[in-house]
Structures are given as C-alpha cells and as structure tokens.
Amino acid sequence: MTATFETSIRYAVIALLATAASTILAYLWTMDIVSLQRTFGALLGSELVIFSMIVFVYYKPALTISNTNWLCLGCVVAAIFLLIAVLISSP
Amino acid sequence: MSQNPGRKFVEWFKNRFGLTTTVLRPVPDYTLNPLYWLGALAVITFGIQGVTGLLMLIYYVPTIDQAYSSTLFIINDVPLGNLIETVHLYGAYAMILLTFLHLFRGYFSSVQKKPREMMWVIGMAMGLIVLAFGLTGYLLPWTVVSKSATDVSIGMLSFLPVQIGPILTFLIAGSGSGAEELTRFFDLHIIVLPAGLLSLLALKMYMFEAHGASEPPLGVKKESKLIPWFPTIYLYFAMIGALFAAILFVVSAMFPVHLPAQYSAQAAANYVAQPEWYFLWMYQILKIQSFEGSGIYYALGAVTLVAILFTLLPFLDRGSQRNPKLRPLYSTLGFIMIAEVLTLTIWGYLTPGQVIPDGLAVIVNGGVAVAVGAISLLVFTRKFKVRVKLPLRILALPLKNKSITVLFMIPLILGSVCFANLMSSLTTAPVNIGIAAIDFILLFISFVAMARVMRSLTVAAQKK
Numbered sequence: 312m313t314a315t316f317e318t319s320i321r322y323a324v325i326a327l328l329a330t331a332a333s334t335i336l337a338y339l340w341t342m343d344i345v346s347l348q349r350t351f352g353a354l355l356g357s358e359l360v361i362f363s364m365i366v367f368v369y370y371k372p373a374l375t376i377s378n379t380n381w382l383c384l385g386c387v388v389a390a391i392f393l394l395i396a397v398l399i400s401s402p
Numbered sequence: 403m404s405q406n407p408g409r410k411f412v413e414w415f416k417n418r419f420g421l422t423t424t425v426l427r428p429v430p431d432y433t434l435n436p437l438y439w440l441g442a443l444a445v446i447t448f449g450i451q452g453v454t455g456l457l458m459l460i461y462y463v464p465t466i467d468q469a470y471s472s473t474l475f476i477i478n479d480v481p482l483g484n485l486i487e488t489v490h491l492y493g494a495y496a497m498i499l500l501t502f503l504h505l506f507r508g509y510f511s512s513v514q515k516k517p518r519e520m521m522w523v524i525g526m527a528m529g530l531i532v533l534a535f536g537l538t539g540y541l542l543p544w545t546v547v548s549k550s551a552t553d554v555s556i557g558m559l560s561f562l563p564v565q566i567g568p569i570l571t572f573l574i575a576g577s578g579s580g581a582e583e584l585t586r587f588f589d590l591h592i593i594v595l596p597a598g599l600l601s602l603l604a605l606k607m608y609m610f611e612a613h614g615a616s617e618p619p620l621g622v623k624k625e626s627k628l629i630p631w632f633p634t635i636y637l638y639f640a641m642i643g644a645l646f647a648a649i650l651f652v653v654s655a656m657f658p659v660h661l662p663a664q665y666s667a668q669a670a671a672n673y674v675a676q677p678e679w680y681f682l683w684m685y686q687i688l689k690i691q692s693f694e695g696s697g698i699y700y701a702l703g704a705v706t707l708v709a710i711l712f713t714l715l716p717f718l719d720r721g722s723q724r725n726p727k728l729r730p731l732y733s734t735l736g737f738i739m740i741a742e743v744l745t746l747t748i749w750g751y752l753t754p755g756q757v758i759p760d761g762l763a764v765i766v767n768g769g770v771a772v773a774v775g776a777i778s779l780l781v782f783t784r785k786f787k788v789r790v791k792l793p794l795r796i797l798a799l800p801l802k803n804k805s806i807t808v809l810f811m812i813p814l815i816l817g818s819v820c821f822a823n824l825m826s827s828l829t830t831a832p833v834n835i836g837i838a839a840i841d842f843i844l845l846f847i848s849f850v851a852m853a854r855v856m857r858s859l860t861v862a863a864q865k866k
Contacts, residue, residue: 345481352485352655359648366641369408370634392652399655
C-alpha cells in the first residue's frame with residue numbers, strides 16, 4: 312500500500328499521542344499512587360482524553376479543518392489535565 | 403497485497419469476539435451526535451457507580467455506630483479511597499444531571515411520539531429511581547448534613563394520605579429508629595434500586611432495538627445511511643465515554659470530598675437542614691409561606707400532578723408535529739419549566755431555612771414564567787415566523803355573557819367546597835368514606851356542569 316501524505320500525518324499523530332499515553336503510563340507505574348491519589352486521578356483523566364483522541368483519529372481519518380480543530384482541542388484538554396496533575400502533585 | 407495492520411487486528415478482534423453477529427441493529431448516521439448519547443453516558447456513569455460502590459462496600463459498615471467512622475476510614479486510610487469516594491459522589495451528580503439533560507433533550511425533540519410512548523413512561527420511572535439513588539445514598543455516611551436532609555424527606559411522607567403515608571414510611575424508614583432507617587436505605591441503595599434500574603434498562607433497550615432511534619425533529623436527510631455497531635458505533639461510544647470519564651476523574655482529583663461532622667441529635671439541632679442541589683427546587687417550593695404546615699398537601703399535590711402530567715405526556719400531546727420550532731406551546735412550557743427549576747434551585751441555595759413570603763414567591767416565580775414565556779413567544783413570532791394564536795378573546799366572554807357567568811360560578815363554588823372537603827376527609831383519620839363519596843360525586847357533577855357552561859360559551863362565541 313502506498314502511504315499518502317494524509318495517512319502519514321495520521322500515523323504521526325497517533326504515534327505522538329501513543330507516546331504521550333505510554334509516558335504517562337510509565338510514570339503512573341513508578342509513582343506512589345496511594346499518597347498521590349489526586350495526581351493519579353488527573354493523570355488517568357489525561358490518559359483517557361489521549362485514548363479518546365487516538366480513537367477519534369481512527370474514527371475520523373480525513374484531515375478536514377473541522378476534524379483538525381477537534382483534534383487540537385482534544386490535545387489542549389489533555390495538556391490542561393496534565394498541568395492540573397502537575398499542580399496538584401506540587402506541595 | 404498486504405493488509406493494513408490496524409485493519410488486520412480489527413478483523414481478528416471482530417471474528418474472535420463474534421461481533422459480526424451482534425444482535426444490536428445498525429443505527430442511522432444522524433445518531434453520531436453526543437446529544438443522542440446522553441442516556442448512554444448515564445448508563446456508563448451507572449457502571450462507574452457500580453464499580454466504585456462495590457470497592458467502598460469492602461470497608462463500609464452500615465450501622466449507626468460505624469457508618470461515619472468506616473466512611474472516614476475509606477477517605478483517609480484506604481489506598482485510593484479518597485479518589486474512589488469522590489468519583490462515586492460526583493458520579494452520582496453526573497448521573498442525575500445527565501438524566502435531566504436526557505429528559506429535556508427528549509422533550510424538545512418529541513421522542514415520546516408514536517411508537518415510543520411507553521419508552522418515555524419507562525424513562526420517567528428510571529429517572530425517579532436515579533433520584534431515589536441520590537436520596538438513599540446521601541444518608542449512608544451518617545453525617546449531620548445527610549441525616550438532617552433525609553429526615554426532612556421522610557417527614558414529608560407523613561403528609562401523604564393515611565392509607566399510603568404510614569405504609570411507605572414503614573417500608574422506607576422502618577419503625578423510626580436511626581438504625582432501621584440506615585439499614586433500609588442501605589438495602590434500597592445496593593439491592594432494590596440497582597435491580598429495578600437494570601430491569602427497566604433491559605426493557606428500554608429491548609424497546610429501543612424494536613423501534614430504533616427516533617428521527618431528528620427537523621427531519622432526516624435523504625443521504626442518511628445505517629452504520630453497523632462494529633467498529634464505528636463502538637468506537638464512537640468509547641470516544642465520548644472516555645472523554646466523559648476523563649472529566650469525571652479530573653474534577654474528582656481537583657475537588658476531593660470532605661466529610662461533614664458526624665450526626666448527633668445535638669449537632670442536628672444547630673444545623674439548618676438543606677437537601678442536595680437536585681432536590682433544592684422542591685425544597686424551595688415547600689418553604690413558601692402558604693405551603694408551611696398543612697399547606698404542604700397542596701405543594702406536594704401540585705408537584706405530583708406535574709410529574710404525572712409529564713409522565714403521561716405522550717398520551718396528552720397527540721399531534722404529529724415534532725419540530726420544536728413549530729411547537730410554540732410545548733417549547734415555551736419546556737423553557738418555563740427549566741427556568742423555574744433553575745430559579746428555585748439557586749434561590750433555595752441562597753436562602754437556607756428561610757420561609758419565603760407568598761407575595762415574593764408569586765413575584766419571582768410568576769415573573770420568571772411571564773418573562774420566559776414572553777421572550778419565547780417573541781422569538782417564535784419574530785424569528786421563526788410562527789403564528790401563535792393566543793385565546794385572548796375568551797377573556798372578554800364572561801363579561802359579555804353575564805348570565806352564563808353566574809351559572810358557571812355556582813358549580814365552581816360547589817366544586818371548590820367539595821374538593822376541599824374531599825381532601826380534608828381523605829387526609830384526616832378516621833376517614834369517613836361516606837362523606838368522601840358524596841363529595842366526590844358532587845365534585846364530578848360540578849365538573850360536568852362547568853364543562854357544559856364552558857361549551858355553551860364557546861359555541862356562543864363561535865356563532866358571533
């Protein structure tokens with residue numbers, strides 16, 4: 312199969328999101344989730360948003376402006392949730 | 403030609419799990435809209451509530467001595483206990499909010515029309531169960547806040563007619579001791595209500611599969627096509643479900659639950675009882691001056707009547723029009739209802755324990771109704787160009803037909819006296835069945851007489 316530019320972009324976005332998701336998972340594995348349970352909750356939230364975005368890329372593969380906007384919004388939400396996790400974890 | 407690895411995995415997944423033979427019928431593409439999935443999100447929340455509830459059940463002890471301490475232990479000492487408890491609390495709020503949104507989405511889209519009348523009725527019953535979940539679960543931590551609010555709710559049962567009130571009170575709260583009340587509420591919360599909700603959910607899903615998704619009120623585009631559940635609908639469901647769960651987890655992480663003080667008679671004496679936000683609108687109605695004391699009958703009766711009318715909506719609204727822009731009356735009533743519930747909720751939150759003077763209640767609630775109604779009618783007539791016919795001419799008819807008006811007043815006064823007498827005789831022990839029957843017959847005769855006079859008035863107006 313010849314990969315078009317559009318599918319390459321799609322795979323790149325999925326790869327980036329999957330990397331972010333696996334990085335969070337790795338952190339969750341090493342962190343003390345019992346004493347930092349609020350941070351765990353916020354990280355779980357951002358993980359779920361990233362999962363939702365990966366599904367979105369698969370479900371709406373076309374690179375239309377609307378789809379791209381929704382994808383960007385999802386990434387911003389995931390980033391905000393990550394920020395919340397960081398803020399909650401700081402003493 | 404080698405196949406896309408993602409596609410290959412999907413095919414493998416589909417075959418191994420037998421998803422190709424799914425019993426769920428394909429759904430139209432117009433349902434790929436979050437508004438169509440509010441009920442499904444409520445079901446997801448119910449699942450989250452089930453999981454978090456089961457985890458808490460490991461440590462929770464439903465006795466008045468240990469309910470509070472075991473809840474405190476879950477929050478402070480159990481690993482991830484605070485997060486689980488908070489997710490359970492906000493999950494309950496989300497479930498109630500989603501139920502209300504689902505209800506009003508259905509109302510404005512006229513989903514209750516033929517052949518989905520009974521789906522609407524079952525949905526209303528499910529909504530009541532969701533509220534009952536909130537009521538019963540609220541008591542379980544045995545805090546001064548939850549116990550005081552529950553006592554107010556149980557106290558309201560005593561105002562019901564003697565044939566129903568004591569039996570319901572005994573079934574729900576036992577003979578009156580706190581221990582029995584807690585045990586009953588616990589049993590209702592973890593056994594009776596989940597069983598009821600699951601049974602009704604199964605029935606509703608079966609009916610949904612039989613009737614399919616309701617069409618959009620503005621009509622279906624010609625190119626609308628059916629989409630199989632696997633993989634598209636499952637993916638869509640996973641996507642919005644994950645987003646919803648993410649918001650729930652993050653909100654729970656940001657605002658963790660803090661348990662109020664433990665219940666004791668002394669603590670309760672210094673506390674102004676206030677229900678949770680989803681019952682505040684009703685609480686505010688009960689605080690209106692006229693509804694204090696024995697006036698509570700009228701408030702409870704009016705709320706029950708509205709609930710019954712709302713449940714029977716599919717049988718009252720028989721028209722075929724489903725477009726909310728072409729249904730000014732029902733749309734306006736819906737807007738007024740939402741505005742009133744919001745106003746009463748905010749007002750109730752701001753005035754805990756304060757009795758509301760009648761005049762103020764009339765001005766605020768009447769003002770909201772008139773303002774929302776006027777704005778709505780203005781939007782319908784100006785923006786949507788809908789011709790709204792207000793029967794204003796009928797207001798002048800009594801003055802033009804004075805003899806008929808006097809004739810109308812006689813059965814009206816008789817009917818009012820009989821109705822008041824009937825309510826009084828039914829709610830005061832011992833019940834005098836003979837007098838109640840006479841009152842009922844006279845009330846019925848008054849109704850018939852009033853209807854006849856009204857009919858003659860209308861006929862007279864048409865002739866003119």
